Amino acid sequence: MIDRGDLNGKILFDDGEHQFIWLGADSDFRRGVVQTMQYLIVDKGRGWLLDPGGVHLFSRVVASASRYIPMDRIEGIFFSHQDPDVSSGIALWLGVTPAKIYISELWLRFLPHFGIVDGSRVTSIEGLGKGLGLGSGARLSFVPSHFMHSPGAFSLYDERAKILFSGDIGAAVFPDGQEELFIDDFRAALPHLEGFHKRFIASNVVAKRWSEIVGRLEPAMIAPQHGGVYRGQAAKDFLSWLSGLRCGVDLVDELYKS
């Protein structure tokens, strides 16, 4: 169970001028709707939101984030990919913050289908190069995550906090009432994440490549959009498992059975 005291959020890293914050959980988990986790980076009084989510989460996430920073100090919103649970709240977020939106160039022309979107506030991650600097000197770097699952996807590595925001990668779905904020024992969590990764990631070709890139970063935590935050040895064990996973088109006969 997640501690009741953490339901409204928890600071995962803080060195005085730079924080990486988990924005809490729904106190009332809704059956039949995939649960999501949101994160906020605060750096010298400026904020970045990571996959802040769809329209029905908007009010909770605004309320949670605003306890750490005023909405008019949010300067960036990172979308790992185009799925509705990630980005369908885009028009609301553009309204309540002055933020720019960062997403793979593959989805720039798709976002307007969520509603009224000012294209001048949407920036392609590919166009930025490998990352960007924040006010404190901290760096956010973009890790290609294409086909895991979305054809155009990125993870975001906060080098100062040593935390990787991985989007859908590492996503777990725990049984009702058994949600945990941290995953410390990878083997215990595996039954709650194995099926998703086998079915959604396109191929071992990318699972292996991504695991190698992330492994070299030596993240202290891997923080996905669903499930729990991997820490310490569990993060290493997750990468090791993922790099050997047969998934997606590797199992084409199961997918296209006649």
Add this chain to the structure above:
Amino acid sequence: MIDRGDLNGKILFDDGEHQFIWLGADSDFRRGVVQTMQYLIVDKGRGWLLDPGGVHLFSRVVASASRYIPMDRIEGIFFSHQDPDVSSGIALWLGVTPAKIYISELWLRFLPHFGIVDGSRVTSIEGLGKGLGLGSGARLSFVPSHFMHSPGAFSLYDERAKILFSGDIGAAVFPDGQEELFIDDFRAALPHLEGFHKRFIASNVVAKRWSEIVGRLEPAMIAPQHGGVYRGQAAKDFLSWLSGLRCGVDLVDELYKS
């Protein structure tokens, strides 16, 4: 150019009790937004909509479809996959029709992130088997299209009309003012579709498999959600080209270049 007389829609097949209808184009193409095509099947006075699209298309598509059938006679809405240009209008469509929604089981728990969605009206395609029958005896069959591009995607084959609705597969983006409803010369269209297919389809493994399955159906037309409708020899030429395409993770070094 698309004939002005066709801008409001065109009947692609009609045998008196069964029609397959293209629902027209935006008369004023909007720059920077990927253009979409919608289709309606009418069978003995009952309707099916195919990928009716996002919120900003809703009013045009309702107006167009209602010239062929009243909204309260729409009994099914097929979503090829979960992208915003396909399905972000779901709550509006559930409101204006009594239809059930059909989509891959992978996305059942994601749709509520678009807004208020009554789960009892959403059905998993995998749970239905290979297809279903309509009032006239005509059959719609579901063609697996997983990882082309979405991990959970289907095409829909109308056996009576011999028209395959292929979702994103076959999508083309023509230069402004050069849009065509039909593609009769595949080689002439290729420059407008090659880049998309190389980048979005996960691997030749699925491109080849899908092309073989569809080739055996011998469709008279392949109707995608973007671009133009392939007919006759152009449909065959498209399948032949697609089955040999190296794409997605086959080009991993380009995607994950360091």
